[in-house]
Amino acid sequence: MRDATPQTIYLKDYKVPEFLIDKTNLVFDLNEDYCRVSSSLAIRRNPASQSSSASLFLHGGKDLDLQCIEVDDCPLNDDQYQRTEDGLIINHVPDNAVINIEVLIKPHLNTTMMGLYKSRTMYCTQCEAEGFRNITFYLDRPDVMSEFTTKLIADKHQFPVLLSNGNPLDQGELDNGRHFVTWHDPFKKPAYLFALVAGDLSVVEDSFTTCTNREILLQIFVESKDLNKCDHAMLSLKKSMRWDEQTYGREYDLDRFMIVAVDDFNMGAMENKGLNIFNTSAVLANPKTTTDAAFQRVEGIVAHEYFHNWSGNRVTCRDWFQLSLKEGFTVYRDSQFSADMNSSVVKRIEDVSYLRTYQFAEDAGPMSHPVQPDAYMEINNFYTLTVYEKGAEVVGMIHSLLGDAKFRQGSDLYFSRHDGQAVTIEEFVSAMEEVSGLDLKQFRRWYKQSGTPVVNVQSSYDAEAKTYSLNFNQSCPTTSGQSHKKPFFIPIKLGLVDANGQDLPLNSQGDQSIVFSLYSNSQTLVFENIQQPPVPSLLRGFSAPIKLDYNYTSDELAHLMAHDSDGFNRWDAGQKLSLLVLNRLIDDAKAKRELVMDQQLITVFGELLKDHSLDPAMVNLMLQLPSEAQLHEQAETIYVDAIHGAREFARQSIATALQEQLVATYKRLTDNQDYAPEAQQIGRRSLRNCVLGYLMQVETVGPELAWQQFNDASNMTDKAAALSALVNCQAADSYAVKALHAFEQDYADETLAMNLWLQIQATSKLNNGLERVKDLMGHPAFSINNPNKARSLLGAFCSANPVNFHHQDGSGYGFLQQQIIALNALNPQVAARLVTPLTRWKKLPEPNRQLMRDALQQISNHKGLVKDIQEIVTKSL
Numbered sequence: 099m100r101d102a103t104p105q106t107i108y109l110k111d112y113k114v115p116e117f118l119i120d121k122t123n124l125v126f127d128l129n130e131d132y133c134r135v136s137s138s139l140a141i142r143r144n145p146a147s148q149s150s151s152a153s154l155f156l157h158g159g160k161d162l163d164l165q166c167i168e169v170d171d172c173p174l175n176d177d178q179y180q181r182t183e184d185g186l187i188i189n190h191v192p193d194n195a196v197i198n199i200e201v202l203i204k205p206h207l208n209t210t211m212m213g214l215y216k217s218r219t220m221y222c223t224q225c226e227a228e229g230f231r232n233i234t235f236y237l238d239r240p241d242v243m244s245e246f247t248t249k250l251i252a253d254k255h256q257f258p259v260l261l262s263n264g265n266p267l268d269q270g271e272l273d274n275g276r277h278f279v280t281w282h283d284p285f286k287k288p289a290y291l292f293a294l295v296a297g298d299l300s301v302v303e304d305s306f307t308t309c310t311n312r313e314i315l316l317q318i319f320v321e322s323k324d325l326n327k328c329d330h331a332m333l334s335l336k337k338s339m340r341w342d343e344q345t346y347g348r349e350y351d352l353d354r355f356m357i358v359a360v361d362d363f364n365m366g367a368m369e370n371k372g373l374n375i376f377n378t379s380a381v382l383a384n385p386k387t388t389t390d391a392a393f394q395r396v397e398g399i400v401a402h403e404y405f406h407n408w409s410g411n412r413v414t415c416r417d418w419f420q421l422s423l424k425e426g427f428t429v430y431r432d433s434q435f436s437a438d439m440n441s442s443v444v445k446r447i448e449d450v451s452y453l454r455t456y457q458f459a460e461d462a463g464p465m466s467h468p469v470q471p472d473a474y475m476e477i478n479n480f481y482t483l484t485v486y487e488k489g490a491e492v493v494g495m496i497h498s499l500l501g502d503a504k505f506r507q508g509s510d511l512y513f514s515r516h517d518g519q520a521v522t523i524e525e526f527v528s529a530m531e532e533v534s535g536l537d538l539k540q541f542r543r544w545y546k547q548s549g550t551p552v553v554n555v556q557s558s559y560d561a562e563a564k565t566y567s568l569n570f571n572q573s574c575p576t577t578s579g580q581s582h583k584k585p586f587f588i589p590i591k592l593g594l595v596d597a598n599g600q601d602l603p604l605n606s607q608g609d610q611s612i613v614f615s616l617y618s619n620s621q622t623l624v625f626e627n628i629q630q631p632p633v634p635s636l637l638r639g640f641s642a643p644i645k646l647d648y649n650y651t652s653d654e655l656a657h658l659m660a661h662d663s664d665g666f667n668r669w670d671a672g673q674k675l676s677l678l679v680l681n682r683l684i685d686d687a688k689a690k691r692e693l694v695m696d697q698q699l700i701t702v703f704g705e706l707l708k709d710h711s712l713d714p715a716m717v718n719l720m721l722q723l724p725s726e727a728q729l730h731e732q733a734e735t736i737y738v739d740a741i742h743g744a745r746e747f748a749r750q751s752i753a754t755a756l757q758e759q760l761v762a763t764y765k766r767l768t769d770n771q772d773y774a775p776e777a778q779q780i781g782r783r784s785l786r787n788c789v790l791g792y793l794m795q796v797e798t799v800g801p802e803l804a805w806q807q808f809n810d811a812s813n814m815t816d817k818a819a820a821l822s823a824l825v826n827c828q829a830a831d832s833y834a835v836k837a838l839h840a841f842e843q844d845y846a847d848e849t850l851a852m853n854l855w856l857q858i859q860a861t862s863k864l865n866n867g868l869e870r871v872k873d874l875m876g877h878p879a880f881s882i883n884n885p886n887k888a889r890s891l892l893g894a895f896c897s898a899n900p901v902n903f904h905h906q907d908g909s910g911y912g913f914l915q916q917q918i919i920a921l922n923a924l925n926p927q928v929a930a931r932l933v934t935p936l937t938r939w940k941k942l943p944e945p946n947r948q949l950m951r952d953a954l955q956q957i958s959n960h961k962g963l964v965k966d967i968q969e970i971v972t973k974s975l
């Protein structure tokens with residue numbers, strides 16, 4: 099059934115709950131084809147609520163098969179309650195009461211992966227944001243926090259492991275081969291943090307001694323075949339626990355911390371109290387099957403979910419408009435952690451590239467929204483790059499405005515003042531304001547105004563007065579629902595680099611980097627005693643999530659690339675230089691003029707390759723041309739083929755001109771060290787594989803080298819890079835076929851490696867991409883029911899293979915439309931994410947523009963559309 103026209107929920111309509119639930123007792127009786135859920139809720143009127151209505155509304159999905167309700171042990175008749183579309187109204191309840199409810203649910207039929215469902219042979223749950231209401235009737239809102247006791251009953255042979263939040267209280271045997279385990283979580287929590295797992299699982303155990311000498315049992319539960327893939331996650335967990343003590347003074351609270359790996363999961367992982375549930379892709383890692391990128395992702399996600407124990411669980415969100423309170427802050431915390439564990443400048447560059455490519459695009463598209471949205475139809479559509487990544491940037495700006503000591507004081511105050519509460523972003527900002535004495539009134543606009551601000555900078559030098567001026571002008575484009583923006587408070591870290599590459603002193607204290615506060619539309623900054631016009635190094639470290647526009651010459655950029663004392667800006671100068679070159683080539687390609695390569699870029703790249711003193715990780719990043727996705731983001735109109743053609747031409751020219759140095763670099767970085775997923779090795783592999791990518795443009799060298807690397811590789815990073823190089827190279831066709839086949843044979847039983855195999859083929863830029871994807875849909879390694887597989891094949895093709903997806907005959911769009919309709923009924927969250935590429939139709943030229951719009955329209959016309967998709971499609975059309 100089509101969801102009724104979805105209602106918009108507004109932040110301004112927030113009201114405190116009329117009732118609270120002090121205690122929640124749950125019994126899950128798991129049977130072959132149903133689960134009986136009995137709940138006992140100790141409710142109480144909320145003294146903070148103005149309402150005196152005696153009726154109690156509980157959320158509940160349409161699939162709950164209600165068996166009975168009792169209020170204080172009295173069963174209710176049919177006329178004492180009503181079912182509504184989204185819940186249940188009990189007409190009269192006393193101010194204090196115990197409500198007992200029994201429902202039957204069918205987890206084995208639940209394909210949405212929200213609520214209780216089955217993944218392969220195990221049962222598991224996902225309740226954030228509003229999944230608990232598919233388990234039983236409840237006040238399913240984050241500001242209702244309750245103490246949970248959960249009893250699980252199941253067949254002992256099939257489900258020997260029965261887990262829920264907190265600590266085990268009791269367990270025992272029952273008749274008919276069944277058993278039970280009861281868990282109690284002493285910390286009050288909202289229902290979205292509830293979890294249970296039942297399965298035949300193996301466990302890897304370790305322990306952690308906290309800063310107050312408490313011993314915590316750490317457990318990672320997996321299917322037995324994956325026992326050899328848990329070490330990295332366990333190590334990451336222990337590092338995270340120590341780091342959070344040292345950096346934020348946060349100690350773990352329960353006696354055990356459990357992670358369970360499940361194959362079918364809508365996102366990366368979930369921070370349920372004491373019982374994190376992870377997508378296998380976010381926890382399992384082994385050098386033979388896992389790439390460096392995936393190892394790092396595991397470390398980051400384990401840390402992220404662990405950090406939520408404080409930023410999210412102990413202090414949670416009042417309502418879902420406050421989502422960035424926990425997500426923005428926790429992403430900020432996990433990126434600090436990853437920076438500390440690896441290279442901070444590399445991490446910063448990776449984060450910023452991601453933000454600029456994907457969050458900027460989101461913020462310029464029809465789903466643009468502020469970090470604190472003020473309205474939504476489906477909350478699951480708001481787990482976005484804006485809430486997460488831009489939200490983290492905003493916390494980062496607060497950190498740099500306050501400095502380390504005050505920021506720590508602010509977070510301490512926030513955690514202690516709001517421990518056990520469900521609060522708002524405002525409360526976070528207030529704590530920071532209070533400890534620092536800063537006035538963050540204008541700063542708060544970062545939470546309320548959407549869109550990426552643009553700061554235009556003009557410089558002028560007065561040779562007589564020896565002054566150098568920078569004039570800053572800010573603006574912010576109109577975004578959906580927000581036409582007029584007030585000026586942002588923008589911290590712009592900057593320096594001035596002289597002709598020798600030295601930083602000039604910028605003030606009487608001799609500071610070589612300062613943070614300039616831009617708070618009005620236009621401001622000028624004047625430096626005295628400047629003997630020669632310098633090159634400005636602006637927005638060092640990417641001190642604010644903005645687009646900074648300054649008319650650099652390519653010589654100035656080359657100068658910054660070579661000398662800027664700020665590592666991030668050295669890289670960024672290279673990106674800007676590449677952009678200048680690529681944008682000229684794109685214009686020429688559009689106009690069908692002959693393409694001529696810029697020699698300066700080749701020269702600077704050559705110098706990078708020659709300088710062995712540089713960190714290979716940085717050289718890799720500096721040699722990466724802006725991705726096609728990033729070129730799409732910064733283009734006014736996306737000419738897919740011109741962009742692809744221009745970029746490939748640049749890569750080809752670089753490879754041809756620098757062939758010798760590329761080969762020398764490749765050889766220099768070839769070694770037989772034992773694999774370790776640590777920063778230095780990862781950097782070397784990244785550069786070697788980047789070089790291999792360039793060499794694929796040289797027919798006489800690349801294919802042979804990639805084939806050899808494919809066969810020699812002792813780890814998945816090198817194997818996958820070689821495979822990807824081969825399947826993207828026409829001249830390597832025969833090797834590609836052999837390599838794909840060998841990979842398929844070797845990794846047939848490794849689900850995650852096979853997902854990578856699907857993804858590598860889905861993103862091949864060679865012709866007939868859609869046909870390949872359609873064929874692969876029939877491969878046993880694919881299943882549309884598994885979110886990882888849907889993303890690896892369908893998601894990757896539609897969002898990361900632009901030349902094939904945007905084929906001018908519209909076949910890519912028609913295909914995506916079909917897949918979205920197929921997934922609509924199965925898994926609304928996965929389906930809704932897949933729509934994104936189509937929502938950008940306004941940026942494409944004809945005929946694509948109209949074809950994309952038609953596909954969206956067809957989706958919109960579909961009879962049974964879920965509200966997740968309705969919201970996105972309606973806003974995009």
Ligand code: B3K
Pocket residue numbers: 226227365367368369402403406425478481
């Ligand atoms: N909090 C979860 C995300 C839940 C998404 C619900 N659609 C994972 C995380 O951000 O840590």
Ligand code: ZN
Pocket residue numbers: 402406424425428
């Ligand atoms: Zn999170």
